[in-house]
Amino acid sequence: MKRAIRKVAVIGAGSMGSGIAAQFANGGVPVVLLDVAGPEDDRTAPARAGLERQLKAQGFMDPSAAELVSVGSIEDDLDAVADADWIVEAVVEDPVVKRRLFARLDALRKPGAVVSSNTSTIPLAQLTEGASEAFRRDFVITHFFNPPRHMRLMELVAGPDTAPETAALVRDAAETVLGKTVVDCRDTPAFIANRLGCHWMSVAAIEALRHGLTVEQADAMAGAPFGVPRTAIFGLLDLVGIDLVPLVWGSLLGALPAADAHHHHDLTAEPLIRRLIAEGRIGRKAKGGFYRLAPGSKAREALDLATGEYRPQVDATANRDLAALIRQEDAAGRYAWAVLSNSIAYTAAVAGEIADDVAAIDTAMRLGYGWAEGPFALADRVGCAAIADRLAAEGREVPPLLAAAAVEGGFHRRADAGRETRTTTGAWTPVRRPPGVLDLAEMKERGPRFAGNGSASVWDLGDGVACLEFHTKMNAIDQRILATVAEAAERVPAEFRALVLYNDNPRAFSAGANLGYFVERLEAEDFAALERFVEQGQAAFRALKHAAIPVVGAPAGLAVGGGCEVLLHCDAIQAHAETYIGLVELKVGIIPGWRGTAELLLRWGRRSDRPAGPKGTSQAAFGTIAGARITGSALEARTLGYLRPEDGITMGRDRLLGDAKAKALALAEGYRPPCVGSVTLPGPAGREALQAIVRGWRLDGRASPHDELVADWLAGVCCGGSEAGPQTPVDEDTLAALEREALSALIREPATRARIRHMLDTGKPLRN
CATH class of the missing domain: 3.90.226.10 (2-enoyl-CoA Hydratase; Chain A, domain 1)
Known part of the structure; x- marks a missing residue:
């Protein structure tokens, strides 16, 4: 019989642990969230602070989901894990601390309960050192990305002693309950996404300095042409926090052998990085890094990479055709080639170490770093043969995996039986989807x-x-x-x-x-x-x-x-x-006119929780639409x-x-x-009541003159027009005709035209 996750325990209520707990609650699973004990008069304060942090950060999809999370302290309430099906550890990145906690959990957990560690820096073998055979069988690493609600990637690492059914249970629950895309990784430093992502960021930042580019130019060249989010490189470092470079990058470099190419681009050794950290200019959380808002104004400034001082930010653009960009005989082209060639060569060189196939690597970079396509798909787009030939012409090593792709036409292909991708040994293998997963493409x-x-x-x-x-x-x-x-x-x-x-x-x-x-x-x-x-x-x-x-x-x-x-x-x-x-629609000066008002009225008319009384349906639909x-x-x-x-x-x-x-x-x-639907609506009396509400909004400053006009028309539709009444149901086609009448009047209002134009130009509503 298929096992299910009915209760979860999360140990560690920091931003990651509390976010994981919130996502389990979003999926409908009860969670106990534990952290260190607070003061004697409030021992659960640290865990509750994590819960409140997620409420403030909208880690819960609806505030009601927080009701599924109970809090406690590790010192007083660790026995609450006894009936948990999955225990997630998210405490400090210290293997000694984690192993001590695991020993306590092993004594308390029920047989078969999964224990996972949310880490990307400590090998699984080190985490399970000295653990019981039963614990090792039920243990995996589940590396979530922050924020857990929105980041779809979860990297899964199973050890040599992990039971297959343990990994299967975690994979299934992560996909169906948490909404994650699970990528199986090998037990190597930083796994897949951070191993490659940190290298890519290091290369892009250091090569920008070497090529004499501005931060705006580098972000333009290494952003859109590569299919990378708008933060690109320097914006991403600001977002992550420059102060994490010695910690995250330093830890990764320390775990990699000296021969690993990541050491050729050591971001921790860059004088500019060290200076910014020393001066507290560590990114968005310090209101200044490679970009900032000028003190006392909203003008954006950028760091001059040569002087280390700020200047007004300047717009920069790049050729979005990456294949053409890398052929440009200028600093932009040479920089784009440096980023592409180093990133693709490194990825191809270490692929066999970190994953079974290139599809897993592409997925990890798409979902972990927001790339439009992974590095191997990117190489296919630019041309594997072109990349390999240029590397060889420059006297640089061409990794065997890239060389094979150059000869056979890429890393991904369409075959008669469906899509195929390469294993990291170079063979072709069908792309396999988990049961229940369909791909429209x-x-x-x-x-x-x-x-x-x-x-x-x-x-x-x-x-x-x-x-x-x-x-x-x-x-x-x-x-x-x-x-x-x-x-x-x-x-x-x-x-x-x-x-x-x-x-x-x-x-x-x-x-x-x-x-x-x-x-x-x-x-x-x-x-x-x-x-x-x-x-x-x-x-x-x-x-x-x-x-x-x-x-x-x-x-x-x-x-x-x-x-x-x-x-x-x-x-x-x-x-x-x-x-x-x-x-x-009210934000652009009209009402829903494609029968949306009618359909919402029909839905509220069938709901048992609508406001009481003959005007309840009208009030519910009106309130929803007027709130926009x-x-x-x-x-x-x-x-x-x-x-x-x-x-x-x-x-x-x-x-x-x-x-x-x-x-x-x-x-x-x-x-x-x-059948054609109908709903009982209050007619003119209800409209007058709703109009009175709108006039109150206008007097309170919560509605503009045009808001009031649009809401008056909406009230008429929501109450069924002049012929409606408590004993006269209104059908959907009559309501649709009322919508058309309202739209016909509102599109002739100059204020509506101004609202629509303003929304189109700025993306923001106009209050007129």
Whole structure:
């Protein structure tokens, strides 16, 4: 029988330990969080401080999740681990301290309980030195990345004595409960991500000094062209903390043999690094590092690498085509080549030491350091042969793994049976997904799309399930997406049993309607075109809701405005835990007009926890929409009515598509499309009550004149119009007509035009 994790104990309530505890609670698992004892009058104070730290830092997806965490002290409450299925150690990085704790835990834990250490600096063999055979069988290293809620990577290290079922239990729980992508690592210094990431940062920083670049130039060259986050190199050092260089980099260099190439770029020995640490200029936590805000102002300054003094920050750009950039005969090109060649050569040289295959290494760098693609995929993009040939021409060693990839066309390839990747010995091996994990990109490679255009596509997921994918910038909804939605609602039922709405965008399921089109038509005063756009959206979403097959929405990331409205029309939602959803139209001077107001009213009308009385449904929907708030997680979305109690939440992004497909197949059995929905609303009396609330907001300064106007129109829709009343249910089509009436009036308001333009230009709402 499959074992489950029903209770967890976390020892150590620092930022990492408390974050791990919070993530277990986010996954619905009770946790006991222990730390050193506080003063006699409050022995649990250190552990409780860790809990409060996570509440403040939003480590909990919803504050209610914190109720699953109990606190205590190691000295008084260690026996609380006795019934835990998994005990996570996250105390100080001292092997002696850890081994002493492990001895105590071994005497208290129940048979088979997993013990793991969150470390990246101490070898597993050293941690288990002197431990019992039973302890070694149940022990692994689980290296989480900070913050544990948001960083998807977990590196797993099993020892030679670790039982296979122990590693399997941890891997399964980490993926399904914590939402992690687990990468198996070998027991080597810093494992995969930090071994390679620290080397890359050292190379990039030191080569910038050697090539005479500014910090802005280096970050531009080593950032976007490499697919690296905007912090790039010097911004990342500021974020991590320059004071950690002697500790983290020093520890790694001390553990690596003298022949390891990391010693050729020793960041701890750089005079500038030592000077910044000595002067307390250690990054963001000290309000100054390689970048800072000028004292007394918000002007950004950058460090002059030659003088060590600050000057105004200057914008820098780089050729985003990395293959072209490294061929440039200038300082930028030579620097980019130095970073690329050293990083790829080092990764290829140590790959066999740290992992079984190159896919694990690429995954670790993508998820641990936020790279768009891992180092081997990056080499494939630039050209393995080009890299190897240039290394050889410069008289530098070409690692065998890179040489083999240069001859055979890369590190990754598509084969007849699916994707293949190289093992670290150079052989090809199929890419294997854990059970329940689907990859849309792989599904798309298997055959032509069923339908679509330049903005959206319909793909075959197998087993009679289709996938509707948006693929505009931030998946903003335009006319072509709406056309594909309508086409899918009509054509997919003839060929498939169910439909899933999903895309691989790492940031947004959909950021809503295309505001650029709104501005264009508003400035041309082409109100008729916008009214047609609203009607097209309403028709498409209505067709989706009443299609002959079940539709499951599978959002992750932003799902706002129209992106939220399309989800409200799905039979069910399987949301990634990190879904940020909301009807935010009031921020741009309109109300939800693609039947989103109507659908939210229908949902609140069916909820038992809506406010009491005949106006309860209207008040609940009005409050949610008028607040224009984006939820902080899928858990929070349930409290606002965007998700129903029966809608699912998937913790792991890798598993979202598979879970949504499974839900769609379950709904397909005996499916019947929904009837036209209706809801009882209070009519004019309710509208007057809501308008009184809005006038109060205006008097209190919480609403602007245009806020009041938009809210008045919203109140009319939420109360069902002039014909509604306690005995007269209003159907969804009538509510949709009220939405169109409100939109038609609001798009003609100059204040609406100003709001939409301001949002498009600045990304921020205008209060006018």
